[in-house]
Amino acid sequence: MTHPLLNLHNHTPFSDGAYTIDELCEAHLALRGVRVDGIGICDHLFCTPSSHPVSDEREFLRVFERETRRYIDEVHAARQRWAGRLTVYCGCEINWPLNRGMLPAIQRLMHGIDYVLFEFLDWAALTQLASQARRWPCPVGLAHADVRTAFPSTSLDQVVRTLANARIFYEINAKLMPLEQHAAWFDILPRHRVLVSLGTDTHDDLAVLGTLTTLRDFAQRHELGDKLFVPQPRAEAAA
């Protein structure tokens, strides 16, 4: 059985991407020599300007609830439009340091979100996320983490066990290329039950989509081909 080929990390003008969902879908279908089965829209959500930190939950919901709803509706509408050609998943990328105090409020806004990628975690953050990851309303993963740099005082073995126990998936992101420089990590990763996702982190250059097959081939060579994370598209949220 072959796993579907999914690129789960693409930004749109909703956050800091240059291409619309439709443009991203077209670009993926136009890739030569490869059949992409689905793409994940993974815009940054909950980006509070640091000049105006939101400190309480009610204020946070007031600022972000409608915006999040609009994002989810937009992605779900695209899913309908592209049905039969390409599966459009609704992910999001969340800056951990910026939002770690608002996680209960954020969980309430996740209806209709298929997966979350967290970025900029240090070891304390990862252990905190691990303690609650299974209670999240959708799967959670680590975005573009260079584990040696992100967790310099923690052994690779401890990192991988933490991900496995908490069922946090690990993203093989184009930013980590050349992937061979993370040989020790990609040697240990397949020996544990950790799912991986592939992501090009598309912002303003569609040429990056060309690296998707490199990421996929690398995963297959490292016995991660059977461990590719496939999100479950979630139904529309109740109004």
Ligand SMILES: [Zn+2]
């Ligand atoms: Zn990121």
Ligand SMILES: [Zn+2]
């Ligand atoms: Zn990103």
